[in-house]
Amino acid sequence: MKLKYNVDSILTRRRKKIMNPSFDFRLVLFEKIKIEGTDVISFRFNQELDKLEVNKTPSLFEYTAGQYAYFNLDDVHGDPNDSTRHFTISSSPAENFIMLSTKIRDSPYKQRLSNLEEGDKIDVSAPEGEFILPADYSKPLIFLSGGIGVTPFRSMLNYATEKQLPLKIIMFDSNKNQQNILFKKEFDDWTALNENMKIVYTLSDDKSEGNNNFGTEEEWNGEKGRIDKKMILKHVDTNTLNEAIFYICGPPDMLKSMQSLLEKELEIPKDRIKIEEFTGY
Structure with a gap:
């Protein structure tokens, strides 16, 4: 679809x-x-x-x-x-x-x-796509990621950290449970090295804690629930919100809900939203 x-x-x-x-x-x-x-x-x-x-x-x-x-x-x-x-x-x-x-x-x-x-x-094949970091580093970036949709963000976060880009990035990474958070150790390591980078993890499955087939999860101190207006405003100040470019990547239903959140609830202009749409991954 x-x-x-x-x-x-x-x-x-x-x-x-x-x-x-x-x-x-x-x-x-x-x-x-x-x-x-x-x-x-x-x-x-x-x-x-x-x-x-x-x-x-x-x-x-x-x-x-x-x-x-x-x-x-x-x-x-x-x-x-x-x-x-x-x-x-x-x-x-x-x-x-x-x-x-x-x-x-x-x-x-x-x-x-x-x-x-x-x-x-x-x-x-030769690489393709324009879901990439901007050439101008003056505006902050806010990444909204869902599940395996985090893969382009891994690439961008590593590059920004290794090249010490003067670029502020906040990523909201939504996953069903702790086991499904991909690349978390790498992200935490890079965040420790990069003062311009912040990652907010959230678990969308309310029943994920203490109900894991792969072993006992660690106590969860991050966010819970789907990414929403309240969560974004908790971690993003007004100046950043008013200037940031938003990147969205994840399953089709997430793309639709995040676009609605940004445009209707947060009143983000459409020219400050970038979406990576792909299915069947």
Whole structure:
């Protein structure tokens, strides 16, 4: 299901499936990381490209923090969406590897992806997308993230921290329970290093505490409930609210509710809202 927005008044970035994307790059897998308690796996590939028979192929896969690419696998059979998917590049250009992080489903493509081993290769298109950090660092950014939609924000937060960008960022990260908070240790480490960065975690499942199949959760001192006006105003001062650019990424229902929250309840102008819309991840 596609959400429809007024594209003349809101900065909406849709991922459109390209029928025949060009795969000019080949990456080699060197590590798989299963995120405990979730169905998410991160795949890390060497930054150096494997050789392809194309002209002027760069020695490194180059991209901008927040972008995505198409990944093509061999030996995918019976998948209604064929052998190609687009994924956010969840690593950042400041890191020495290329990473994608995704939920593993029962589709033939996802099962083939989950079975990749060290040394296996995957063909990749050139990076795409404009859901990226602004060139002008004078305005603060507020990220609204839901679940696996945090992947472009991981890329941007790492890059801003490693490059010591003079850019104020506040991220609200909503997840069902503590086990589903992706990259939390990294985010906490980066927040300790970056005085311009603040992360507000919230758990949307009221029953998540003390009811976890993966073990006893730690006492939760963060926010509870879905991101709403009260929560935002608690952590964002008036000046920041009036100047900030808002980035939203997450499941379709979250995108719709966050857009309504910003426009109707907080009266944020549409030209200060950026949305990354993609489904089926």
